[in-house]
Amino acid sequence: MAPARIVEVPATATGFDARRRCRYNTWDAPTSGLAPGYLQANLIVLPSRYAHDFKVLCARNPVPCPLLATSSTPGEFDNLTSHMPGIEDDRIAAEIDIRTDAPRYNVYVDGKLQKQATTTLEPHWDTSDHVAFLIGCSYTFEKALTVAGLTPPHMLHGRNVPMYRTNIPLCPAGVFTGSTSVVSMRMYRSSEVGRVRDITRPYVTTHGEPLSWGWEGMTSIGINDINKVDWGDPPVTGHGFKIVQAEQEAEEDGLVPVFWGCGVTPQEAVMKARIPGVVMSHAPGYMVVLDVEEEEVIGKAL
Amino acid sequence: MAPARIVEVPATATGFDARRRCRYNTWDAPTSGLAPGYLQANLIVLPSRYAHDFKVLCARNPVPCPLLATSSTPGEFDNLTSHMPGIEDDRIAAEIDIRTDAPRYNVYVDGKLQKQATTTLEPHWDTSDHVAFLIGCSYTFEKALTVAGLTPPHMLHGRNVPMYRTNIPLCPAGVFTGSTSVVSMRMYRSSEVGRVRDITRPYVTTHGEPLSWGWEGMTSIGINDINKVDWGDPPVTGHGFKIVQAEQEAEEDGLVPVFWGCGVTPQEAVMKARIPGVVMSHAPGYMVVLDVEEEEVIGKAL
Numbered sequence: 203m204a205p206a207r208i209v210e211v212p213a214t215a216t217g218f219d220a221r222r223r224c225r226y227n228t229w230d231a232p233t234s235g236l237a238p239g240y241l242q243a244n245l246i247v248l249p250s251r252y253a254h255d256f257k258v259l260c261a262r263n264p265v266p267c268p269l270l271a272t273s274s275t276p277g278e279f280d281n282l283t284s285h286m287p288g289i290e291d292d293r294i295a296a297e298i299d300i301r302t303d304a305p306r307y308n309v310y311v312d313g314k315l316q317k318q319a320t321t322t323l324e325p326h327w328d329t330s331d332h333v334a335f336l337i338g339c340s341y342t343f344e345k346a347l348t349v350a351g352l353t354p355p356h357m358l359h360g361r362n363v364p365m366y367r368t369n370i371p372l373c374p375a376g377v378f379t380g381s382t383s384v385v386s387m388r389m390y391r392s393s394e395v396g397r398v399r400d401i402t403r404p405y406v407t408t409h410g411e412p413l414s415w416g417w418e419g420m421t422s423i424g425i426n427d428i429n430k431v432d433w434g435d436p437p438v439t440g441h442g443f444k445i446v447q448a449e450q451e452a453e454e455d456g457l458v459p460v461f462w463g464c465g466v467t468p469q470e471a472v473m474k475a476r477i478p479g480v481v482m483s484h485a486p487g488y489m490v491v492l493d494v495e496e497e498e499v500i501g502k503a504l
Numbered sequence: 505m506a507p508a509r510i511v512e513v514p515a516t517a518t519g520f521d522a523r524r525r526c527r528y529n530t531w532d533a534p535t536s537g538l539a540p541g542y543l544q545a546n547l548i549v550l551p552s553r554y555a556h557d558f559k560v561l562c563a564r565n566p567v568p569c570p571l572l573a574t575s576s577t578p579g580e581f582d583n584l585t586s587h588m589p590g591i592e593d594d595r596i597a598a599e600i601d602i603r604t605d606a607p608r609y610n611v612y613v614d615g616k617l618q619k620q621a622t623t624t625l626e627p628h629w630d631t632s633d634h635v636a637f638l639i640g641c642s643y644t645f646e647k648a649l650t651v652a653g654l655t656p657p658h659m660l661h662g663r664n665v666p667m668y669r670t671n672i673p674l675c676p677a678g679v680f681t682g683s684t685s686v687v688s689m690r691m692y693r694s695s696e697v698g699r700v701r702d703i704t705r706p707y708v709t710t711h712g713e714p715l716s717w718g719w720e721g722m723t724s725i726g727i728n729d730i731n732k733v734d735w736g737d738p739p740v741t742g743h744g745f746k747i748v749q750a751e752q753e754a755e756e757d758g759l760v761p762v763f764w765g766c767g768v769t770p771q772e773a774v775m776k777a778r779i780p781g782v783v784m785s786h787a788p789g790y791m792v793v794l795d796v797e798e799e800e801v802i803g804k805a806l
Contacts, residue, residue: 371672463675
């Protein structure tokens, strides 16, 4: 379980501040609630020969894999090209170093997780070849949920968001075949689900509205135990301030799980397709924070 | 089964020619092979209050629902706004009348199929309210397959393409919940699947590369009998010039089914969500042909 750090976050922190803290290791927790209002991004870094297929994968699966930006040329870790309508390249993330500016990273070799939650990618990055992809993150719409009085339970408790594998197939793209979507989960009362859907719908570049909700919705996407997370921390209820020990307990509180597309999906895709060579990513929940403010991208892709 | 009309198509037919033939009922067959090289489009026409949710549905599910164009204002059947990068509105389809320019149409009332394969939508169209959506169609890449010596079997026999419901969930959007993708199918030798995937991959605005392939792929997406089509004609093999009577027969010929996203998906979504009021569509396989040439849109969304 991640320590509760929310109280340490100044409400005025910017994306730039967040990246600097991560670079100098003065922030070492999930980034949920850090620099509210700034876009957060998932990261996947691939050998350049898989870059085109991965772009096709994102174009075909924009809900789990909304592409925000890529390395401008192979090998570059400090120069990004924007895929966000109306956002120029130099406004994405000033002075970024992709290799150091997330709190924690994973490293995969030949499709297998080799190094978990390391603080830098510098020893692994091939400056002549690796291509970075930044993917939208659902942390982005948590401010809007909070403003509406629907603060996600994991934020209240300073925990990482629960994440799960599902049976929802990705549309395949080149070498990326046989994968399924990863989802993040926030628990709400049944009566709140409509508002939660409406509030998150405009966030098309950061997973948008939920993929599934309710206890039946959970089993229909292949999740059998809400407490068995594949990444992040097991869920807590936002109302009882307690860890969910059983589905029944949450049901008694009138709570249902709500699932969104999740930018950990590319890591799952890399493992499923057994991508050869060195692939890198952020550690799930430990994101790259950008300079782009959420107001600049809401609904812009429609 | 549709009559074999392929021999009647002049190779020089344009999108404009095709629409005129449909309007004056001198073409009354599936449009596969008609006006080769011109974009073909699926159609769905919705009450304006569902237009925004449907746009979100397309944005979230671009493989089955690649949005090409919409009515410029509610009620309009002769004025389209382009969603294709680089294609201006006035270049989509000159002098189009959405209500007459496909060979056949379906009409749904309160989510139920009310009228099947009618030749005109004029009696059903509310000129103050209905909004048309044109969705990419896999017929568009059949020319490229043919040029590569991979003519789809249904074209060789002048039949409609086989289409099936699947268990592949759509990402929900507003009122459009609980639906699954529809797929079209073309049968190829296993050894040809790699080339077929490569050839169709760049056609991102017309379903792109396949969603699934092979006999195991078929059952994994919820299709149990290749001969039980939900729309179109049952499959024929391209090699033996015979109707596939059994999976074994095709397997003996080394053939496997290959499945693409299909623009009949919006009709399935309308039925699954039980959309109130009058909804209209083309009849599956009987498309609207546009003035846009496929070379103008290949790979453009990437």
